[in-house]
Amino acid sequence: MASDKINAMMILEILGKPKEYVLESLTAVVEKLSTEKGVKIIGKTIHEPLNVKNSKELFTTFAEIDIEFESLEHYIYIMFGYMPSNIQIISPENLSLSNSFLNELGNKIIQKLHNYDAITKKVLYEHQQIMEKIKSVSPDLYKRLTSQKSKPQVNQNKKSEEVQPDKAKEDPSPKKDKKKK
Numbered sequence: 001m002a003s004d005k006i007n008a009m010m011i012l013e014i015l016g017k018p019k020e021y022v023l024e025s026l027t028a029v030v031e032k033l034s035t036e037k038g039v040k041i042i043g044k045t046i047h048e049p050l051n052v053k054n055s056k057e058l059f060t061t062f063a064e065i066d067i068e069f070e071s072l073e074h075y076i077y078i079m080f081g082y083m084p085s086n087i088q089i090i091s092p093e094n095l096s097l098s099n100s101f102l103n104e105l106g107n108k109i110i111q112k113l114h115n116y117d118a119i120t121k122k123v124l125y126e127h128q129q130i131m132e133k134i135k136s137v138s139p140d141l142y143k144r145l146t147s148q149k150s151k152p153q154v155n156q157n158k159k160s161e162e163v164q165p166d167k168a169k170e171d172p173s174p175k176k177d178k179k180k181k
Contacts, residue, residue, distance in 0.1 A: 004092045006069040007042075010078075011086040013062040015052065022049045022059045030063050033082060038074030042066040072097070076105060080112055 014026045034041045043066040049059040069075040135142040
């Protein structure tokens with residue numbers, strides 16, 4: 001791997017409430033970023049939080065950061081660690097990579113993905129355990145919780161809902177009324 005430093009522009013965004021906390025949180029994240037090994041912040045602009053459209057409580061803000069990385073490894077590490085909403089390499093124009101560097105980088109990325117997968121599986125397992133406990137302790141609450149999950153699925157299937165009312169118009173109930181007369 002060439003020892004070229006990487007200059008980039010990065011955007012970090014944050015969403016939350018209250019407004020002051022959103023600004024404090026983003027400022028803290030940018031400050032933490034500036035202490036990372038192999039990272040140098042050249043310039044930064046942290047924008048004032050704005051109300052999220054259609055929400056009275058939520059605020060969003062972002063920071064534009066001109067940043068320098070000592071290596072591609074530091075660049076990748078920051079992408080996974082901070083998950084910016086956008087990052088663009090300004091220079092160098094071309095990067096030279098060795099097979100051994102790409103192998104090492106690929107394995108680090110795979111390890112990180114496996115860690116995320118393990119966390120996700122653990123959370124899903126814990127959710128399942130909690131739901132089973134709720135089911136045994138409070139079946140009524142369990143039914144309410146699980147029926148709320150299925151309601152959005154029913155709403156997504158609008159075509160079948162639209163067809164059913166039409167069928168109701170053709171329902172033989174008027175014929176039954178004629179038979180009763």
